[in-house]
Amino acid sequence: MRKTVNQKAWFFILPVLVLVAFNAILPLMTVVNYSVQETFGNNEFFWAGLIWFEQVISSPRFHDSLIRQLIFTFSILAIEIPLGVIIALAMPRKGMWVSVCLVLMALPLLIPWNVVGAMWNIFALPDIGLMGYTLNAIGFDFNFTRQIEDAWFTLLLMDVWHWTSLVVLLAYAGLVSIPDAYYQAARIDGASSWAIFRYIQLPKMKRVLTIAVLLRFMDSFNIYTEPFVLTGGGPGNSTTLLSIDLVKIALGQFDLGPAAAMSLIYFLIILLLSWVFYTLMMRNEE
């Protein structure tokens, strides 16, 4: 759309700027402030330079959390994106079943995150949970509160349960926007189902899938409540992702300096990776 130059448009975005600045810039300044100071209580602060940053970057604890976070995020992306696309492709395009599917599939998205965690906790408990009990009954030694692999399995399954629908909804929105004529032309051109997917459906879904990857990336990198309620970061520290670790340091141990430095590094990693994803996925555009 052609747009006119109008500097007064700034007045339209002023309310947004004021609110977001209040919420983003002030706290961020607080964080930056803490990240370069040392405190011994009594509200006394001393300049500490970059030692907190050096400490966080060289700390094995941070490395472990970051690696766990990366494994978690890339695992769920690798499962949820293809799975969401497959389900969207198999969904009906017309009729009453569309609404039924959409409503039921969207349901997990609207459940408070701690309830999701609690629900999966009681679903997976080996003694009274349907899933845990069934797995043990058919011969698996399943206990997610004790065994690391079981904890990770439950954690990943929970996230797939919770968020695949978002990918489905987005992919489906992309699919239904393809005019019938494309499918008709492809049939006349003798295209196979794979060719239809590769040359018609996938290109038309590219935009919504970019959104899906970005959203799932950001949100999974920020995940806190669900794993906290499900496993509390355990057993041991085996499911302690970045946010859980950060909250432990900041609110649990009240180590403001390291927590602030970690926050900033954390935020920068997300920005950087989001930018990389975005650039990679939009590379061939125009």
Next chain:
Amino acid sequence: MRTRWLIPTVYIIFLMLPIYWLLNMSFKTTNEILGGLTLWPQTFTLENYITIFSDPTWYMGYVNSLIYVSLNTVISVAVALPAAYAFSRYRFLGDKHVFFWLLTNRMAPAAVFALPFFQLYSAVGLFDTHLAVALAHTLFNIPLAVWILEGFMSGVPKELDETAYIDGHSFWSFFIRIFMPTIAAGIGVAMFFCFMFSWVELLLAKTLTSVEAKPIAATMTRTASTSGYELGLLAAAGVLTIVPGAFVIYFVRNYIAKGFALGRV
């Protein structure tokens, strides 16, 4: 393929299983839950629900959540509307940078902001108010609302604006009487997503409240730790948190898929 329907069906069954388990548990007595695994309540009880609806510390949790979620939805969409209009219609100094900066706030981990928010909202005297949570949630809801609305608004031809001015409408009269009804679907979708992300968030809501504005989600975690493991009660409370979401989805079912599709990256 004749068996194509199997894929969504299996997926939906997978989605429903944990919900069924929660529902099942909410109608059981604590004894039955701890006694062993039963696929259906042997002694069906509404006791858990009755407790929730008769105890103000429980039901006020829902009221509090609904209050700050509604407040947040109204604030986010109200300020996002003019901003989205500016981004969709005008070019101005720094427009692209501001748009991108807004979106980066959507990436901010809530955990990073928990402590600074606690200090900030305590400093301005808003701690433990509905408004505090509503404002805190605008951090990630405003960028999202601006993004969705901008997508919908860009789909409306500029000729509509021009015709309205020629017909003698002032800007606000055009915006409220003509433009907003035109993008009603977009406003619906934006409100849906604001509702959704405010309703499901717990970390900030819990950090910014203690008694007066405590959300239901926080009530659940605190009850679980203080009064022992009352699983039936917890399950019933969980079931009740699903209900508002289910209502909202039903009303916007034809638009949810479109919402993000029309938004611009």
Next chain:
Amino acid sequence: MARITLDNLGHAYMPNPQAPADWALQQLDFEFADGGAYALLGPSGCGKTTLLNIISGLLVPSRGRVLFDGEDMTTRDPAARNIAQVFQFPVIYDTMTVRQNLAFPLRNRGVPAAEIDARVREIAEMTDLTEMLDQRASGLTADGKQKISLGRGLVRDDVNVIMFDEPLTVIDPHLKWQLRSKLKELHRRIDRTMIYVTHDQIEALTFADRVVLMKDGGVVQIGTPVELFERPAHTFVGHFIGSPGMNLLPCIMAGDKAMIGDTAVSAANAAAVKPGGSLEIGIRPEFVSFADKGLPVRVTRVMNAGRYRIVETVTGSGETVKLLASNEDAVPSDATHLSFDPAFTRIYRNGWLAGEGRDA
């Protein structure tokens, strides 16, 4: 290359069609001769796209058969019919280059690479796409994209029929002419059966050797453009084709003359009119002229249409009669008389041309 036969064809989108209105396509028997240029013409919703989709195999008809050279194709898959179709909105594969787009139907059929290359070059040259072969198809303008669609149809040398579904809808007016003459030229060059669906009479009449005019799911008239113009089989044809359309005036029969009020008019088919029914005189504005005696009218309006003028007159009973006058002719300013060319004056009974068997 094939002769396409429609045998007792009919289609309804609902499961149990009862009334005639339930049928999107009424009973139809027709043969498209090999190598002909046909147009399916009619207003929106007349069933022409339904018919096109049945021929291309995107739709299986509720009854009847579609035969290609006598072979039953009714339930065959579109890919098996060796047809090509150009859609209303350009359908191209966005991620491919123009070359890959043109090669796509051949690649799907496993044609050797060298052969594909040669064929693509030839077709690109024919459709003026040679210079853009390595550009991305999504970057082309609407007419370029339609050329790709057309090229994808032409690239297979075994194509039975090429079908066009209102292909000029999204093309800029000044390019419509170009693309239309390109189609005409290609038809002469490759000698394939082409079927062109449109609601635009000029597109239909300039493109086709034979025009199939449809209305409400049924075929009203099939003929050459000249036949449709000079001898409309139904008042609808007279009205739909021509600008302005045919004049229609209620009349009664008195012996072998038709009477409009008190004026006797001779008509080409007067002798064939059966008694009863509602009768109308149909005469195109092109065949009406001013005269000293004849039908008394008043001139109400004169519109300039460039090379000629359209004169609107009104009879004593309030019926409008239009006629064409050259720019040089004097147009009477008020009361005057009109005469009709008897060779092109026809009587319609219940809407249909009298004496042709469909006017019952």
